[in-house]
Each structure stands twice: as C-alpha cells, then as structure tokens.
Amino acid sequence: MTKQQANWSPYDNNGGSCVAIAGADYCVVAADTRMSTGYNILTRDYSKISQLAEKCVMASSGFQADVKALQKALSARHLIYQHQHNKQMSCPAMGQLLSNTLYYKRFFPYYAFNVLGGLDNEGKGCVFTYDAVGSYERVGYSSQGSGSTLIMPFLDNQLKSPSPLLLPAKDAVTPLSETEAVDLVKTVFASATERDIYTGDKVEIVILNASGIRREYMELRKD
Amino acid sequence: MDRVAETERTLYPYVTGSSVVAIKYKDGILMAADMGGSYGSTLRYKSVERVKPIGKHSLLGASGEISDFQEILRYLDELILYDNMWDDGNSLGPKEVHNYLTRVMYNRRNKFNPLWNALVLGGVKNGQKYLGMVNMIGINFEDNHVATGLGNHLARPILRDEWHENLTFEEGVKLLEKCMRVLLYRDRSAVNKIQISKITEEGATVFPPFSLKTYWEFSAFKNPTLGAEGSW
Numbered sequence: 001m002t003k004q005q006a007n008w009s010p011y012d013n014n015g016g017s018c019v020a021i022a023g024a025d026y027c028v029v030a031a032d033t034r035m036s037t038g039y040n041i042l043t044r045d046y047s048k049i050s051q052l053a054e055k056c057v058m059a060s061s062g063f064q065a066d067v068k069a070l071q072k073a074l075s076a077r078h079l080i081y082q083h084q085h086n087k088q089m090s091c092p093a094m095g096q097l098l099s100n101t102l103y104y105k106r107f108f109p110y111y112a113f114n115v116l117g118g119l120d121n122e123g124k125g126c127v128f129t130y131d132a133v134g135s136y137e138r139v140g141y142s143s144q145g146s147g148s149t150l151i152m153p154f155l156d157n158q159l160k161s162p163s164p165l166l167l168p169a170k171d172a173v174t175p176l177s178e179t180e181a182v183d184l185v186k187t188v189f190a191s192a193t194e195r196d197i198y199t200g201d202k203v204e205i206v207i208l209n210a211s212g213i214r215r216e217y218m219e220l221r222k223d
Numbered sequence: 224m225d226r227v228a229e230t231e232r233t234l235y236p237y238v239t240g241s242s243v244v245a246i247k248y249k250d251g252i253l254m255a256a257d258m259g260g261s262y263g264s265t266l267r268y269k270s271v272e273r274v275k276p277i278g279k280h281s282l283l284g285a286s287g288e289i290s291d292f293q294e295i296l297r298y299l300d301e302l303i304l305y306d307n308m309w310d311d312g313n314s315l316g317p318k319e320v321h322n323y324l325t326r327v328m329y330n331r332r333n334k335f336n337p338l339w340n341a342l343v344l345g346g347v348k349n350g351q352k353y354l355g356m357v358n359m360i361g362i363n364f365e366d367n368h369v370a371t372g373l374g375n376h377l378a379r380p381i382l383r384d385e386w387h388e389n390l391t392f393e394e395g396v397k398l399l400e401k402c403m404r405v406l407l408y409r410d411r412s413a414v415n416k417i418q419i420s421k422i423t424e425e426g427a428t429v430f431p432p433f434s435l436k437t438y439w440e441f442s443a444f445k446n447p448t449l450g451a452e453g454s455w
Binding site for chain 2 (some may be wrong): 007008009010011012014035037040042043045047063064065067069108
C-alpha cells in the first residue's frame with residue numbers, strides 16, 4: 001500500500017491571540033477563547049490563560065498540547081517553590097523560570113507563544129513577552145499569537161511607549177487608567193477578529209491589581 | 224534515527240476507522256460511530272466496534288488506526304484493574320480517564336511514535352456530565368458536542384445549529400442519526416452499519432448495530448455530470 005498522507009508532524013498551530021498591558025498599579029492580560037486547526041474550529045470556549053502564582057498569569061497561543069504541558073510544568077515548579085520558600089513566586093521570578101523552561105527544550109521546542117503579566121514586588125504592573133525558545137524582555141505591553149501582527153502596531157500607536165534606548169531609562173508602564181486599558185483590550189480583540197480567522201468567539205480578560213484578581217468576558221464575532 | 228526503529232513506529236496508519244460523533248444530552252452522553260475498518264481505501268472490515276465502555280463511568284470512541292485503539296483499550300483495562308485492586312470504593316471517572324489519555328497520547332508524540340487516533344471520551348459521574356477529545360499529537364479539549372475526522376466538517380455545523388442542553392434520549396439519537404446520514408452520503412469510507420452508545424449515571428449501553436434509511440434516487444445522484452460541459 002502506498003503512503004496516502006503527508007509526513008506526520010508532531011506540531012500543529014491552534015491559533016489564538018494574547019495581549020498584556022501593564023499600568024502603574026494594575027496589569028491586564030487577555031486572550032481569545034477560540035481553538036482551531038487549519039480551517040476547522042475545534043471549540044469556541046477554550047481558556048488560554050493560566051494563573052501561575054497569586055500575582056502572575058500567563059496567556060499562551062500556539063500548539064495547545066505543548067501549551068498544556070508548559071502550564072503543567074510551571075505549576076509543578078511553582079508548587080515546589082512554595083514548599084521550599086513558603087511564599088508565592090514573584091512575577092519577575094516566574095518570568096525567568098518561563099524563559100529557562102522554554103530554553104530547556106531548545107532543540108525540540110514547546111511551540112508556544114506567551115505573554116506573562118502580573119504585579120512585581122513594588123505592586124507595579126509588569127509584562128514579559130517571549131518567543132518559543134525562551135528569548136524574553138520586560139515591556140510595558142505586548143501581544144503574541146496569530147493576531148499579533150494586527151494588534152501590536154495598534155498598541156504601539158495608542159500607547160507610545162518610551163524607547164528602551166533612552167538614558168536614563170524611562171518606565172515602560174502605560175499611562176492609561178485600568179478601565180481605559182480594559183477598553184483598549186476589547187477594541188484590539190474586536191479589530192483582530194475582523195481579519196484574523198484564528199481569533200474570535202470570546203475574549204477572556206484578567207485584571208490584576210492591589211485588590212486582587214478579576215475576570216471579564218466579551219463576546220466576539222463567531223465567523 | 225535508525226531504519227530498524229523507524230519500522231516499529233506508526234508513521235502512517237494501516238486499518239482505519241472513520242468519524243465518531245458524540246453529544247451531551249439530558250441524562251448523559253450519546254456516541255455514534257460506524258463499524259467500518261478501511262485498509263487504505265479498501266473497505267476491509269465491516270464489524271469493528273469502535274465505541275467501548277471504560278470502567279463504570281466512561282465511554283471511549285476512536286477513529287484512526289484500529290490496532291492502536293485496541294492497544295489503548297489494553298492500557299485502560301490495566302489502569303482500571305490496578306485502580307480496582309485498591310478496593311477503596313473509589314473509581315476513575317471520565318475526567319481522570321480523559322486526562323490519562325491526553326498524557327499517553329502526548330507522551331507518545333514526544334517519542335515520535337504516535338498512537339494514530341482521535342479519541343472521544345464521554346461519561347457521567349456524580350451527576351456531572353463529561354465529554355472530551357484527544358488526538359494523536361495530544362491536542363485535547365471538552366465541549367458539549369464533539370466529532371472526529373470528517374465529522375468535524377460535516378457533523379459539527381449541524382450540532383452547532385441544533386444541539387441544546389435538554390435533548391431527550393430520543394431527540395439525541397435523532398440528531399446523531401442526522402449527522403451519521405450526512406456522513407454516510409459524503410464520507411467515502413463510511414459504511415451503513417452504525418452503533419449508537421449511551422452512558423448515564425446508571426452505566427453504559429452499547430446498542431446493537433443498525434442501518435440508516437437512505438435515498439439515492441435524486442436526479443443529481445443518478446447523473447451527476449449532466450449539464451457539466453466537458454465532463455464525462
């Protein structure tokens with residue numbers, strides 16, 4: 001019998017867009033809830049956001065099975081950290097751990113595109129943005145995933161972050177208020193959904209601030 | 224990777240089963256699959272059971288490589304047996320079995336030695352309905368209705384239109400029959416020998432196979448190329 005299928009691949013792209021915005025005393029992390037493969041929608045209600053620590057959440061797109069494995073690995077490492085240090089991991093520490101975890105699989109990568117958002121030790125919003133093999137950077141806002149090409153330039157235009165080349169370094173947090181940031185997130189997802197077939201159905205928005213963690217949802221186009 | 228090792232991996236399937244369609248309904252889960260086993264495009268086997276009860280609370284349906292599915296059934300038999308031997312009155316529910324399957328499938332893909340299947344796992348435990356899917360590279364999710372293979376293209380749009388939470392058993396069966404009929408007409412590897420299974424709090428039932436009524440006398444079926452110039 002002759003082979004009928006294309007060569008087997010251990011990867012797939014399940015799409016999805018992630019956004020995180022850091023403010024002076026808050027952080028907003030958002031992702032859509034569509035999961036696709038090729039032209040198929042597998043499900044319209046799959047959360048891409050996982051809470052890794054009290055003040056640290058990760059939004060991930062890419063290959064769902066790898067994303068799930070990554071989330072499990074980080075949760076397990078965080079549990080060990082809690083047992084050893086009797087405290088929650090800080091967001092910058094989790095940021096470094098995520099980078100190391102991704103790089104550990106440099107030659108058989110997790111096909112996962114992440115943004116990590118949370119509050120740092122001073123209670124300031126922080127966002128870390130990654131590639132699949134662990135390169136990362138602390139920024140004021142970021143977008144990853146299938147709609148990032150549509151979302152990122154829009155955020156650049158609206159948030160006008162100071163150049164990282166400026167000396168002395170300027171704070172990267174955005175000047176927006178929390179409600180303005182949430183509204184901006186809703187706008188960018190509604191816009192990305194118009195042109196990106198892998199983004200849609202619903203957007204899940206997680207808001208972290210001094211009073212804790214809160215979730216909001218907004219329906220998106222389903223086509 | 225050496226040649227010998229390569230011959231011991233499923234790099235493409237031999238005997239395959241076609242779509243599985245499953246839905247939640249009022250009292251539990253309903254699952255449907257035909258009984259064909261294709262050897263490439265040859266219809267080689269006509270009485271393959273592709274839906275099996277697992278433990279007390281779950282039902283597993285599979286499309287893809289039949290031999291890999293039967294191996295998975297052996298893994299699960301062992302899992303359920305070892306769990307039973309604790310004799311603590313606990314038993315694995317659909318959530319646990321599904322999670323186990325996701326890890327098995329993902330581990331095998333990490334070894335570049337996949338189990339060539341898309342699996343559907345449904346069940347009811349403690350009044351909680353569960354319906355999920357896993358495929359050969361470990362992608363997994365839950366939903367109110369799921370379908371594998373061509374069912375994703377042909378059955379799920381129907382389910383999205385017509386499924387609702389309070390389907391009775393009769394309505395559920397009717398909906399599944401509608402899906403299976405579309406698949407029978409348009410999926411070349413589907414056969415008209417279908418099994419429907421259900422699982423509720425009372426346990427699993429795999430109903431005896433039956434055939435769907437079909438109608439092939441539409442003029443477009445009789446002479447599909449009539450009016451298509453240049454075709455034969």
